[in-house]
Amino acid sequence: MIDIFHASVIILILTVFLCLYRVLAGPGWENRLIAVNTIGTKTIVVLVLIGLIYERPLFLDISIVYAMINFISTLAIAKYLKRGCVC
Amino acid sequence: MLNTLALIFIVVGLFFMIVGAIGLIRFPDLYTRVHATGKCDTLGEGMMLFGFILYEGMNLVSVKILLLVIFIFVTSPTAVHAILNVAYTHGVEPWKKGDERR
Numbered sequence: 001m002i003d004i005f006h007a008s009v010i011i012l013i014l015t016v017f018l019c020l021y022r023v024l025a026g027p028g029w030e031n032r033l034i035a036v037n038t039i040g041t042k043t044i045v046v047l048v049l050i051g052l053i054y055e056r057p058l059f060l061d062i063s064i065v066y067a068m069i070n071f072i073s074t075l076a077i078a079k080y081l082k083r084g085c086v087c
Numbered sequence: 088m089l090n091t092l093a094l095i096f097i098v099v100g101l102f103f104m105i106v107g108a109i110g111l112i113r114f115p116d117l118y119t120r121v122h123a124t125g126k127c128d129t130l131g132e133g134m135m136l137f138g139f140i141l142y143e144g145m146n147l148v149s150v151k152i153l154l155l156v157i158f159i160f161v162t163s164p165t166a167v168h169a170i171l172n173v174a175y176t177h178g179v180e181p182w183k184k185g186d187e188r189r
Contacts, residue, residue, distance in 0.1 A: 001090060001142065008101050008135070015108035022111050022120070027189060030117050030174040037166055038111060038124045041159065042104060045135055048152065052139060060151040067155060071162040078169040082176065 002053060009049045012042050033077060040070035089141050096138030103131030116182030116189045117174060125167040132159055 019042070022035035044063045051059025080086045110123020136156045143149040182189055 001094070004094060004097060008097060011101060012104060015105055018108040019111055028117070028174075028179070030170060030177075030179060031120065033170050034117070034121055034124060034167070035111060037163075037170070038107065038128055041128045041132055041163055042108075044155070044159070045104070045132055048136060048139060048155070051148075052142070057148050057151070060148060060155070064151065064155050064158065067158055067162065071166050074166040075169050078166075078173045082173045 005049050005053045009046055009053070012046050012049075016042050029081070033074065037070065037074050040066070040074075044070070089144070093138040093141035096134050096141065100131045100134030100136075100138060103127045103134065107131060115186070117179055118171070118181050121167055121171060125164060129160060129163045132156075132163070 016039050019035045019038045023032050023039070026032040026035060044067050047059050047063035047066060051057060051063070076086055104127070107124045107127030110127065111120050114120045114123060133156050136152050136159075140149040140152050140156075143152070
């Protein structure tokens with residue numbers, strides 16, 4: 001079962017490189033923002049997997065905090081672009 | 088028995104994650120790309136994390152993973168909707184058949 005986790009971590013990191021292509025090549029800022037959001041959700045699963053592989057429950061808290069930060073940053077950028085200021 | 092069920096969930100979730108990434112690259116327009124990533128990522132993530140819950144059994148770790156699944160199921164579509172709302176008001180037209188890739 002553990003090597004299934006190893007394999008899925010490697011596959012997820014390879015898919016992050018796929019999304020990284022869209023971040024670089026994306027015609028506009030909105031494509032880049034979607035790709036970064038996707039990379040964020042993939043990183044959350046990689047963090048949980050690391051927590052399971054190395055038996056460290058701390059990584060689950062890190063992935064929850066990372067999910068929150070990913071969500072808040074996406075909303076802040078969207079609000080800034082819509083209204084010109086986050087205030 | 089429970090481990091095989093967890094394995095099935097993890098593998099299917101992984102499949103959805105890969106398909107989401109491929110869709111992000113292959114599709115011609117912003118809105119079609121968001122179709123792929125917004126839905127496939129949320130579902131793939133939910134299934135993988137649910138597979139971890141089945142693997143872990145009943146302890147504090149699976150409670151945290153369950154909270155994470157609920158949080159992601161609520162926030163990931165909301166974030167994607169916020170981005171699309173801004174992109175639409177900034178005048179990004181949807182792609183029609185025959186247009187070139189945007």
